[in-house]
Amino acid sequence: EPEVTQTPSHQVTQMGQEVILRCVPISNHLYFYWYRQILGQKVEFLVSFYNNEISEKSEIFDDQFSVERPDGSNFTLKIRSTKLEDSAMYFCASSDLLIPRTGGNTEAFFGQGTRLTVV
Amino acid sequence: GIQVEQSPPDLILQEGANSTLRCNFSDSVNNLQWFHQNPWGQLINLFYIPSGTKQNGRLSATTVATERYSLLYISSSQTTDSGVYFCAVVMSGNKLVFGAGTILRVKS
Numbered sequence: 001e002p003e004v005t006q007t008p009s010h011q012v013t014q015m016g017q018e019v020i021l022r023c024v025p026i027s028n029h030l031y032f033y034w035y036r037q038i039l040g041q042k043v044e045f046l047v048s049f050y051n052n053e054i055s056e057k058s059e060i061f062d063d064q065f066s067v068e069r070p071d072g073s074n075f076t077l078k079i080r081s082t083k084l085e086d087s088a089m090y091f092c093a094s095s096d097l098l099i100p101r102t103g104g105n106t107e108a109f110f111g112q113g114t115r116l117t118v119v
Numbered sequence: 120g121i122q123v124e125q126s127p128p129d130l131i132l133q134e135g136a137n138s139t140l141r142c143n144f145s146d147s148v149n150n151l152q153w154f155h156q157n158p159w160g161q162l163i164n165l166f167y168i169p170s171g172t173k174q175n176g177r178l179s180a181t182t183v184a185t186e187r188y189s190l191l192y193i194s195s196s197q198t199t200d201s202g203v204y205f206c207a208v209v210m211s212g213n214k215l216v217f218g219a220g221t222i223l224r225v226k227s
Contacts, residue, residue, distance in 0.1 A: 031213060033213075033214070033215075035215070037160075041219075042205070042217045042218065042219045042220060043162070043205065043207070043215075043217040044217070045214040045215060045216070048213060048214055055213075056214055058214075089160050091162060093215075095213060106149065106150050106209060106213060107150070107152065107164065107167035108152065108209075108213075108215060109164060110154075110161075110162040110164070112159075112160075112161045113160050113161065113162070115160065
């Protein structure tokens with residue numbers, strides 16, 4: 001069964017360092033997302049990406065964050081200068097349609113997450 | 120923005136018991152999904168259910184979109200059902216808005 005894969009599963013970084021979280025979405029999907037979950041809290045939307053550009057971003061997704069689809073399979077989230085409060089589980093997700101214009105399925109599938117710890 | 124409320128926040132069951140988890144949402148939605156977050160933190164898709172009823176083994180879900188709620192039923196619970204159950208709704212733009220989750224503990 002197709003799945004979203006994320007690497008690394010766990011990353012520890014020093015405050016102020018840059019990190020890149022990597023994702024391989026499901027191959028025929030067109031819409032990609034990043035979410036994060038601070039320990040013990042709900043899952044929060046960060047950004048959505050379609051056709052090589054950001055579709056929507058939350059207020060959390062400030063200038064420290066960027067996303068990129070460097071090739072036909074990878075989707076990355078970069079945090080330029082990490083802060084302690086960036087420590088969280090980061091989830092990548094993908095779906096094959098936006099709003100179902102023709103009755104299609106917009107179900108989103110999530111990767112296993114990358115646990116980022118900033119020290 | 121839309122509010123997604125889940126109840127109960129915590130639930131302890133004896134193995135074999137049945138349970139119902141509820142998700143209320145404050146506005147019309149395009150889609151609703153249920154997830155199980157296992158102890159390793161993975162989000163497992165349970166149901167994609169904008170409306171109607173679906174069943175998958177011991178789990179089933181019903182969404183009544185006109186009344187803005189969804190229910191997740193777990194029958195004959197097992198210890199492996201433990202974890203956090205999230206519902207998430209989709210607004211325009213396809214972003215998912217998650218509820219705070221229900222923490223389920225099934226005791227043997």
